[in-house]
Every structure is written in structure tokens, then in C-alpha cells.
Amino acid sequence: MEPPAHESSPTIGELGESAVLARVLPRLRSGDASLLGPGDDAAVVAAPDGRYVVTSDMMVHGPDFRLAWSTPHDLGWKAAATNLTDVAAMGARPTALVVSIAAPTDLPVAMLEGIADGLRDALAELAPGAGVVGGDLSASHALTIAVTAFGDLEGRAPVLRSGARPGDLIGHAGARGDAARGLALLFAEARDAAGEPDAARAAAVRDRHPELVGAQLSPRPPVAAGIAASLAGATAMLDVSDGLARDARRLAEASGVGVDFRSDALGADPLIALAGAEDHGLLAAFPPGAALPHPFEVIGTATGEAGRLTLDGEPVDTSGWDPYSGWDGVSG
Template sequence: MSGSDASATTLGEASERETLKRIFPRLPESRSTIVGPGDDAAVLAAPDGRYVVTTDMMVHGPDFRWAWSAPYDLGWKAAATNLSDVAAMGAVPTALVVAIAAPASTPVSDLEELADGLRDGCAALAPGCGVVGGDLSVSDTFTIAVTAFGDLEGRAPVLRSGARVGDVVAVSGMLGAAATGLRLLFSEAVDAAGEPDRARFERVLAAHPETVTAQLRPRPPIADGPLAAQAGATAMLDLSDGLALDARRVAEASGVGIDLDPGLLGDDVEIALTGGEDHGLFAAFPAGAGLPGGFRAIGVVVPGAGVLVGGRPFDERGGWDPYIGWDGHGG
């Protein structure tokens, strides 16, 4: 079979074994692997007897659109969104398990590109983290599910429930860039019927590369998660659904209020508060503690409940919910 013929082969034409033979060499290796892909299950080292585990799905439609995302982008983002959840516990990401359900008409080359995105995302964001297994299946709707594992390296996990009155609230990573990119896509990269359009997408990407790329290929500050744990962070989570929504989760879990300083949230306070999918880190630190890595102060933990902005209650839900989209207006 020629190279061009191989590139055109679909999942419906290739066996699972043939597909995996093309994908496995492209996937990143994990430093924690004892037994990798090829057996019924992988075997990983758990150096301190514990491991962090999380899982996340991306489904065509609510989570991504092929007119806007290349397979490489999807692989990168699938890695990034899971790596950031591990980092938010204060752990170092070590391994991913990836399951994919795709239409039979999907070219095998698309899965190769997706594997390249997984590989490069892990290499850039969490060197030493690799893919140790997974599954392939057929579905009318393209779906990727990733399970990620992490090493606490002897530290206690950083939970959402430990914030204390007087703590400094800080973030690492961007606020609102990914949401800005998504708003541009929904407003300018669609046809007259409101459907995603590839040609218009290319023009939007060329005009707004930073914000569109922040949405399609986020770069969360993974290394800052373990640094925060080492610096004594009392609470932490991944900013996946929006600052106000995620800060409220910490406030509720900790039984405190969180007062955000609007002067520290950037030029567009509204999108910083209600945008999502930047996958930065939100953490609380004891007053007077040095902020590690790229963390910067944006507020303080106060008595009471919920989220305040400049001392005033912020009751808007804000952020992303997969069942109702952005801020209740549909996804």
C-alpha cells in the first residue's frame, strides 16, 4: 500500500490492530510505566503509595467543532485539560489513558495527528507524562475520554476545602483569553445559518491568533501546581469553568467568602470573571507567604460566603456548564 493510500484509510477499513500499530509509536512514554500498551492493562509505579486520578471527556458538538479544531488541536487540548486537574491537586502528572469513539469514516491519519497532539502537549506541559493505554470504538459522534494520573511526591493533596480567612487568593495563567477566543469563533467564524465555517475560521485565526489558540490549544501552568503545594497553598483548583464559578466552589467547600479585587483582574473584568477554559490555577495561600511560579494575587479570603468583587456580592453564575453552555445562553 502506498503512503497516500495509507493516509486515506478509514477506521472502517482498517482493523483495530492495524490502527493501533500506527498510533502507538506516536504516543508519549510515561516515566512511571512498568508495563505499557499491549497487555490488558498498564502497570504504573506509585512511589509514595498513592496516586491522583481524574477523567474528562470531549464530545463533538458541545466541546469542540471540527470546522474549528484540527485533530492535533484536540489531542493537545485533551492532554492539557486533564493535566491541569492533576496539577490542581498539587501533583505531578505521570500518565494518561485515552479512549476514543469515532465514526467509521474517520481517517486513521486523523488519529495519528491526534496522537501527535497528545505527545506534544505532554512534552510541552508535563515532560515525562505519557500515554499508557486506552481503547478504540465506533460511534456516530466523535468522543475522546482521558484519564490522568499524578504523583503527589509525598505531599498532602491540596483540596478545595482548606481556604482560611485572611488567606491571599491568587491565580496562575491567563484569565478570559480562551473565552474571548470562543466568542470570536461563535460571532465571526460561522456562516449565515450560524454553523461553524472553516474558511471564516481561518480568517479569524489569522486576525486573532493569541485568543483563538488559547481556546483551541491551551497552555495551563502545570508546573505551578506542585510549586503551590510546596509553598503551602491551603486550597486550589483548575480554572476550567470560569473564575467566579470556580472561586465560588472553593468558597462553598471551605465555608468562607472570597473577595476578588477588580483592579487585579485585567482590562476586561467581566470576561475575566465569567470566561472559562483557560485552565489556569486558582489557589489560596497563607497571608505573607511568597507566591510561587507565575501566581499573582487577585483577592483575599474573608468571613461570610460566596464570591464578592470589590466587596460587593457577585451572584451571577457565570462560566461554562456542559448542559446549558456559556452562562445559560447555550453552547
């Protein structure tokens, strides 16, 4: 794990906006699509296709992350990853991010530098060629990271949620339930006697369960698989952020189909795979008989029962993850 920010780091309130940006911006790159990066009133980004995909997501300290559990690098990485998968789910190539951060004035500047490093490293690994082209910095009692992501369709039609048809294969790429398992470990083992998140205990839990805790704090979604799915003829697709079953229902309702999951394709605990949120995998429908591109795996079939989810033919009820009510799990 990355060590915590050094205690001697000045705060953002002590340095002021201009000095903070002078320390943070050099840690980022603008990306291949940037015609004009940070420095003016707005960036200029190339859109060779004539269209662009755009999405936005926000992370707020408390409901979305805990500073005692996440390193600054984790926060930057996850802020990038959660937006990149939304672009990928449209079958587009991520090109640029705009990142705005509101933070307490006593936040060490080293933490913003760590967030910038996480953004940079996530883009380099998950979306090579994409970069950060601008954003904003403001004050807030709660650390908040807001990202807007752009993508290039490169002449392809966008893959919507609404194109699946009965008989289509339902494929999934990425982890299934790992982030939820990691979060459960943190809640069970990384809190102090008063129930508050504890950094030292979190580090120990992460050392024992690096893949599960890492899946929650710094996910590595299959961003490149979005274009592969589009090229393979995917009829519908979306990012799985609120739970496989909850997001499958969104695809099913948009397409007017049902989804029958196969328990033998969902691992040792199909219910956790269906309910667990924040894996940020990709769920897609493909025509019958299609060869699914790597790393997609067939996990079910589209049926003619609009909006109905089943597991081996039996009804599945899930509420998955809701930012206003949390994770309510799944029953089958």
C-alpha cells in the same frame, strides 16, 4: 495551523482496530512512570509515593469542540491539557494518561494520528516525563475523546479545595478570560451563512487572533505551577475550567469562606475574566503574607462570609459555564 488530514487517508473502518492502533501507538510514548505500556490487558504504572491522584474528563464533538474549528492536533493537545491541570490542582506531578476514543467508522486515520501527535506534544511541553500508557478504541456517531490522568504526590499532602481560611490570599496562575474571548470570536466570525462552523473562516480568525483563539482550541495551562503552589504552602487549590467566579465559589463553599476579588488585578474587563471558562488556570489560597510562586498573582482575599463572592466588596453573581446550559456570563 496544522493542515487538515489528507483526503487520501484511509478511514478507521477500512483499516480496522488493529491496523489503526499499529499506526497510532508509535506516535506516543509511555512516559517515565510506565513499567508496562500498551500491548497487554492493562498497563503497569509506578506509584513510588504509595498513593496516586486520578481524574477523568471527556470531550464530545458538538458540545465540547467542532471539527471545523479544531485541528486533530488541537484536540489531542486540549484533551491532555484539561486533565493535566486537574492533576496539578492537587499539587501532584502528572505521570500517565489512559486515552479512549470513540469515532465514526468513516473518520480518516490521519485524524487519529493528529490527535495522537497533539497528546504527545502537550505532554512533552506541559508535563515532561508523563506519557500515554493505554486506552481503548471504539465506534460512535460522534467523535469522543475520554482521558483518565494519573499523578504522583511525591510525598506531599494533596492540596484540597477545603483548606482556605479567612484572610488567605487568593492567587491565580494562567490566562483569565482569553478562551472565552477566543470562543466568542469563533462564533461571531467563523460560521457560514447558515450559521455552521466554517474551517476556512476559523483559520482566518486564528491568524488574526492567535493568542485568543489558541487559548480556546489548544490551551497552555501552567501545569508546573501546581507543585510550586503546594511547596509554597497553598491551603486550597482547584483547576479553573468553568469560569473563575464559578470555580472560586466551589473553593469558597468547600472551605467555608468568601472571596473578594480585586478588579485592578483582573485586567481591563474584570467581568469577562470572572465569567470566561476553559482557560484551565489554577486558583489557589495562600496564608496571609505568603510569597506566591511564579506565575501566581494575587487577585483577591478570602473573607469570613461563607460562599459569598464579591468584586471590590460588591456582590458578584455568576453561573459561568455549565455543560447542560452553556455560558451564561456574569453580572456584578
